[in-house]
Amino acid sequence: MAKQPELDDFRVPFFDEDKKPGKFSLDDFDPSSKPFSSGAKDADKARLSEIGATLDTQQECLHAQQKRRVLLVLQGMDTSGKDGTIRAVFHEVDPLGLRIVPFKAPTPVEVAHDFLWRVHAQAPAAGELTIFNRSHYEDLLVPTVLGTLDAKGFEQRCRHIRQFEALLADSGTAIVKCMLHISKDEQRARLQARIDDPNKHWKFDVSDLEARKQWDKYQAAYRDALAATSTEYAPWYVIPADSKTHRNLMVAELLLRTFAALKLEYPPAKESLKGVKVE
Numbered sequence: 001m002a003k004q005p006e007l008d009d010f011r012v013p014f015f016d017e018d019k020k021p022g023k024f025s026l027d028d029f030d031p032s033s034k035p036f037s038s039g040a041k042d043a044d045k046a047r048l049s050e051i052g053a054t055l056d057t058q059q060e061c062l063h064a065q066q067k068r069r070v071l072l073v074l075q076g077m078d079t080s081g082k083d084g085t086i087r088a089v090f091h092e093v094d095p096l097g098l099r100i101v102p103f104k105a106p107t108p109v110e111v112a113h114d115f116l117w118r119v120h121a122q123a124p125a126a127g128e129l130t131i132f133n134r135s136h137y138e139d140l141l142v143p144t145v146l147g148t149l150d151a152k153g154f155e156q157r158c159r160h161i162r163q164f165e166a167l168l169a170d171s172g173t174a175i176v177k178c179m180l181h182i183s184k185d186e187q188r189a190r191l192q193a194r195i196d197d198p199n200k201h202w203k204f205d206v207s208d209l210e211a212r213k214q215w216d217k218y219q220a221a222y223r224d225a226l227a228a229t230s231t232e233y234a235p236w237y238v239i240p241a242d243s244k245t246h247r248n249l250m251v252a253e254l255l256l257r258t259f260a261a262l263k264l265e266y267p268p269a270k271e272s273l274k275g276v277k278v279e
Contacts, residue, residue: 052092076180
């Protein structure tokens with residue numbers, strides 16, 4: 001009998017200073033697979049809605065306690081579905097205490113500082129669930145592919161990222177990082193759909209085609225970045241993303257497990273309100 005998939009089967013091995021290159025490969029994960037799907041789209045959407053309702057309650061507890069923090073990092077190639085994941089997974093969640101931060105190319109002011117300067121200011125505050133749509137990893141991946149960051153600089157930035165995320169974790173932040181793993185064929189179809197539909201032209205940028213030409217380099221950069229920054233306190237998960245429904249469901253399941261581990265509760269009742277009657 002085949003072993004049922006578990007979320008940790010898709011977790012990138014934790015970083016080890018002594019591990020040999022090649023221990024982790026994105027080729028080991030099939031982007032078109034749907035390991036957490038029931039096999040019926042309607043059932044998967046119903047499960048997603050059920051998780052969404054639970055996340056809503058958990059996020060309310062998080063916001064009410066004002067102690068812990070949750071950070072979800074979404075990375076992936078163009079069209080992998082970062083925006084779609086946010087819309088679907090958090091459809092049921094009250095926006096109170098929920099914050100979405102999109103990261104684009106750094107501004108001249110941001111470039112004048114260290115690469116984590118703009119990121120630290122957006123880290124979740126107490127009681128917040130924050131979603132990074134792209135993240136500090138852009139400042140690791142893009143310059144690597146463009147050749148403006150050498151191997152030494154790459155290793156240094158990975159070390160700084162591990163230290164930065166350790167600081168967040170030590171300060172009470174639960175971190176979940178998801179690499180939305182889309183296939184090259186599926187990306188082609190989604191890009192073409194944007195070109196063919198005038199109502200989707202706003203989503204398309206010519207630079208997307210330039211980045212696609214660098215597909216292999218980006219895959220290699222992702223492999224190395226994930227392997228060097230997946231830690232016990234800030235793990236990476238590879239999310240098969242050719243199926244939008246499955247992608248959304250798997251991210252939701254990860255968040256559900258993350259919140260469950262926090263064991264959140266509403267703050268204790270105030271004794272001063274005991275017996276108070278509103279006239």
